[in-house]
Amino acid sequence: MGARDIGEFRPLPLPRRLGRFLRVAWNFVVIYLGYKRIQRNRRLTPEERAARYAQQHRRAAERMYRLAVSLEGLLIKTCQFVSSRADVAPPEYIAVLSRLQDQVPPRPFEQVRTVIQEELGADPHELFLSFEERPIASASLAQVHRAVTREGERVAVKVQYPGIARVVATDLQNLRLLVRILARLEPNFDFRVVLDEMARYVPRELDFVEEGKSAERIAEIHAHRTDIRVPKVHWDLTSRRVITLEYIDGIKISDTAALHAAGIDPNAVALIMTEAYCEQILVHGFFHADPHPGNLLVQPGPVVVFLDFGMTKQLPDEFRRNYARLTIAILQQDEAAMVEAFRALGFETKYDDPATLVALGRSFFEVTGPDGRPYVDADVMPEVNERLSRILHENPVTRIPGDVVLIFRVLGLMSGLQKRLDSRVSMTETITPFALREA
Ligand SMILES: Nc1ncnc2c1ncn2[C@@H]1O[C@H](COP(=O)(O)OP(=O)(O)OP(=O)(O)O)[C@@H](O)[C@H]1O
Ligand SMILES: [Mg+2]
Structure with a gap:
């Protein structure tokens, strides 16, 4: 499935694209200078230095958090990656950025209702026996609501944020620019492979029908084990931007x-x-x-x-x-x-x-x-x-x-x-x- 098949996968207008790029660049510079200042300060005792670094880690992480919440898209994905690296990332980053793994500030219910109506043809309260308007979780591309189907099964309904496809398309384009600049500065290594791979896989994440099929393939792989579980897909309540899954506690x-x-x-x-x-x-x-x-x-x-x-x-x-x-x-x-x-x-x-x-x-x-x-x-x-x-x-x-x-x-x-x-x-x-x- 190529990028073209995901409707609306085109970048935002140039001013917004540029705005995103500049805000990321600006925040990067502020964080970088914060670290440089500590590094250059020769008068610090080792204890003072460690305390300053801890403080700077926290400030930098909070800055990244605010930026990610405001810009969404690949910024959230990047922060999720950093927050998952308890092996190498400082604890301050883990503490602050872990919230972005499943607690991104959600969208109002009206937007969720609209997406479900467009995708499944009816209001969530008609499609389901009950539908909780308050999401149980929210991450980089979607938020998840608990619901009960007409057959009485507990489900998790994952609803894509409206407009997120264009945000992601913009970020990929900006990333491409950044990678090109980096390749100039450091010709020995070039991150284009990484980018090409991202450009291939990130747009696919926006198609929940593909996601449903992948869930079934992974379930199949582990079908012989009782210690690995994958939620079942409710295909009758699934389309490109909404996927209904068995709810698992x-x-x-x-x-x-x-x-x-x-x-x-x-x-x-x-x-x-x-x-x-x-x-x-x-x-x-x-x-x-x-x-x-x-x-x-x-x-x-x-x-x-x-x-x-x-x-x-x-x-x-x-x-x-x-x-x-x-x-x-x-x-x-x-x-x-x-x-x-x-x-x-x-x-x-x-x-x-x-x-x-x-x-x-x-x-x-x-x-x-x-x-x-x-x-x-x-x-x-x-x-x-x-x-x-x-x-x-x-x-x-x-x-x-x-x-x-x-x-x-x-x-x-x-x-x-x-x-x-x-x-x-x-x-x-x-x-x-x-x-x-x-x-
Ligand atoms: N079947 C389920 N049962 C219970 N909770 C679920 C289920 N599916 C998703 N969730 C909750 O909803 C959250 C967000 O769902 P999901 O990870 O699929 O969204 P996403 O936007 O694709 O995430 P990411 O940012 O990781 O790409 C999960 O972190 C989890 O807490
Ligand atoms: Mg997730």
Whole structure:
């Protein structure tokens, strides 16, 4: 499904487009200067410096929050990503920005009523036995209302914000501009692959019929497990901008206090998540590409509930097998196999020297630090980054395959989640059997 099929997917008029760009740029500059000021101030004691940084993190996060709430669109998605990285982002960012995972200030009910009327042909109070006018949650593209169908089933009705398609189209265009500027400044690396991949998948999120189909595919993948659940789709109450799903109760996956209170072991949840992604990515090559905490619930058992199938990805089969080979090579720290797998996936470097690809493969291990926990260790990350960028400078990566972009996104979100859950899951033990079978 291409961007053209999503009606109204065209950018806002130029003045509004420019206005958005400038507001983002201005806020970025203010935040950047705030950090620079602390960095340059040599008279601060280490304690004072830490306190200033904490204060600046909070201010920056609050500024980002206000900007995202006011501009919506991809800004909210960006903040959701940052707030999901408990492994690397400062706690102040997590605290402030987590609200944007499922508590974006909602739209008035009148707008919801209009969208439902346009999409399903009648007023929500006629279509449903009962319909709660106050939403239970709201995120980047839609808000969700609880309702009961005529057959008496409890459902979650997800209603797209009117006008959001044009906002998203505008943001993609602005991002394209930004990426072009960055590519000029730093010609060795170019984020166009990332952008192209976003431009392909973000518009698809606006078509809830596609989302319904993806939900059913993920449900199918996990049908043999009782510890993974996906809400059923009510197709008779679903169209492009409204999707009606089975209502599922649960604890937000990042709410570890509530998990403990319910007697749920977070580590068991982390294990289910790890296995779920082995099945999705390695076995089926089809995966939920947006596992931020707002999209995951937990029930006693534990049972993990996946929500929000707007962003899913199908890997070509050849790519899936090569990715399984790369996974094994990295887990077994086999350098020759890493290089071979990276190349088979379509990675290219400027010169033939394999050092860059080896360093890239090794960095997966190195970033987890000395404890061997299954997430990025923020303390070792700067050091690993520095080493990697030195090697990349000598022999840069000149091609990154687009298919890897959303996998890396998932790996990042999973790292944040594993940290949140204080996971002790052994990646080698858990992932190796899946990867060996598929390679
Ligand atoms: N079937 C359901 N049962 C219970 N709650 C649900 C259900 N579906 C969605 N929700 C709640 O509604 C919120 C928003 O829904 P959803 O994540 O699908 O919207 P979105 O705008 O696509 O989100 P995102 O910003 O992550 O793309 C979820 O975070 C969750 O709290
Ligand atoms: Mg969501």
